Amino acid sequence: MAKIKAVKNGTKKDVITQKGAALFRKKGFAATSMRELADNIGVEASSLYNHIGSKSEILQNICFKVANDFNMHLNDVEKKQESAIFRLEDLIRFHIHMMLDTYDEVYVANHEWRQLEEPYLSNFLNQRKTYESRLIEIVNQGIMNGEFKKIHPHVAVLIILSAVRSLEFWQRHKKNINTTDLVNDMVTHLLNGLTK
Amino acid sequence: MAKIKAVKNGTKKDVITQKGAALFRKKGFAATSMRELADNIGVEASSLYNHIGSKSEILQNICFKVANDFNMHLNDVEKKQESAIFRLEDLIRFHIHMMLDTYDEVYVANHEWRQLEEPYLSNFLNQRKTYESRLIEIVNQGIMNGEFKKIHPHVAVLIILSAVRSLEFWQRHKKNINTTDLVNDMVTHLLNGLTK
DNA sequence: CCTACCGATCGGTAGG
DNA sequence: CCTACCGATCGGTAGG
Numbered sequence: 001m002a003k004i005k006a007v008k009n010g011t012k013k014d015v016i017t018q019k020g021a022a023l024f025r026k027k028g029f030a031a032t033s034m035r036e037l038a039d040n041i042g043v044e045a046s047s048l049y050n051h052i053g054s055k056s057e058i059l060q061n062i063c064f065k066v067a068n069d070f071n072m073h074l075n076d077v078e079k080k081q082e083s084a085i086f087r088l089e090d091l092i093r094f095h096i097h098m099m100l101d102t103y104d105e106v107y108v109a110n111h112e113w114r115q116l117e118e119p120y121l122s123n124f125l126n127q128r129k130t131y132e133s134r135l136i137e138i139v140n141q142g143i144m145n146g147e148f149k150k151i152h153p154h155v156a157v158l159i160i161l162s163a164v165r166s167l168e169f170w171q172r173h174k175k176n177i178n179t180t181d182l183v184n185d186m187v188t189h190l191l192n193g194l195t196k
Numbered sequence: 197m198a199k200i201k202a203v204k205n206g207t208k209k210d211v212i213t214q215k216g217a218a219l220f221r222k223k224g225f226a227a228t229s230m231r232e233l234a235d236n237i238g239v240e241a242s243s244l245y246n247h248i249g250s251k252s253e254i255l256q257n258i259c260f261k262v263a264n265d266f267n268m269h270l271n272d273v274e275k276k277q278e279s280a281i282f283r284l285e286d287l288i289r290f291h292i293h294m295m296l297d298t299y300d301e302v303y304v305a306n307h308e309w310r311q312l313e314e315p316y317l318s319n320f321l322n323q324r325k326t327y328e329s330r331l332i333e334i335v336n337q338g339i340m341n342g343e344f345k346k347i348h349p350h351v352a353v354l355i356i357l358s359a360v361r362s363l364e365f366w367q368r369h370k371k372n373i374n375t376t377d378l379v380n381d382m383v384t385h386l387l388n389g390l391t392k
Numbered sequence: 393c394c395t396a397c398c399g400a401t402c403g404g405t406a407g408g
Numbered sequence: 409c410c411t412a413c414c415g416a417t418c419g420g421t422a423g424g
Binding site for chain 2: 026027028029030031111112114115149151152154155156158159161162163165166167169170176177181182185186188189190192
């Protein structure tokens with residue numbers, strides 16, 4: 001039974017979304033054709049439309065799934081009411097975890113959101129802006145507490161978010177350093193430059 | 197005379213490259229049509245081909261121009277034989293400067309290189325890998341010197357390169373913080389987390 | 393899920 | 409630099 005659960009990838013729609021994410025990451029959304037995606041799955045292009053409404057819809061599914069995962073986790077972190085440094089480390093570790101475990105989806109959400117159509121584009125950007133503001137608020141609290149250096153919280157958040165995105169390049173180096181070392185080194189670099 | 201120099205943007209080919217960079221950044225390479233680019237310049241699509249050989253060639257010009265600028269500057273920095281921390285700060289400031297001054301081109305080189313065709317794709321990736329290795333060597337020297345903490349130099353370089361890329365999101369915040377503050381805060385965050 | 397097909401748009405060329 | 413046009417490919421639909 002465990003085997004069946006491990007093998008199945010959910011509905012056909014889920015398969016299309018996953019294969020779509022893998023192709024969109026490798027070639028970009030606009031440069032990937034529905035025929036290519038269909039080939040990759042093993043059906044004709046027209047058959048895809050029994051499970052999804054349009055090519056755009058695949059991109060929407062990917063982007064909003066990723067946004068939702070990050071928002072949900074941030075909700076949890078905010079509820080904890082721990083120190084700012086604890087919450088920030090939790091968030092950094094979650095970002096790294098998401099990047100390593102759902103690489104294609106996160107990559108596509110980071111790079112191809114520009115190809116979303118309205119109103120999805122505006123909605124996505126709003127969500128991202130809100131997420132960023134909530135991170136800034138956490139850093140701000142840490143500055144008030146005296147946990148962090150007095151730098152612009154905006155700049156600190158930009159650096160942290162970008163640093164975790166650097167794992168996009170990680171595939172090449174996977175062999176040389178193990179994940180635990182990587183996460184610890186990253187947290188050290190990012191936080192010890194921020195904590196007093 | 198100064199006015200003429202300020203107005204002219206070089207050859208028509210340069211205009212095409214610049215307008216191309218602006219459009220490729222906003223919409224992506226694959227999602228930008230030659231008719232759109234031509235409209236933007238104020239000619240018919242077919243007229244573009246008097247100045248450039250193909251759509252791909254525009255992307256090549258952008259990516260290799262950017263790669264060259266970074267390589268040339270790194271050559272200068274390596275010649276200086278200063279402390280590792282001095283050279284690293286110089287490099288960080290140069291990256292920030294490039295990002296702020298030639299935003300479209302750097303953005304496109306960072307995001308759309310995937311759309312390059314062979315042999316340009318391989319060549320570009322090789323250049324990037326070499327550039328990264330040279331930065332790692334600088335950090336490594338700093339660790340040997342005792343200037344830097346003992347973290348994986350690879351991880352440090354990934355964080356630094358990603359952090360300077362975060363300026364891609366900077367446009368939105370330009371009004372709130374001035375550039376000098378930004379650069380200083382960024383250098384502080386990145387280096388004080390790295391220096392003993 | 394497939395065959396057959398649509399109108400639109402693409403990058404690019406010929407010829408002046 | 410433009411008009412006129414090309415073959416190829418695109419996302420998507422009809423109908424079974």
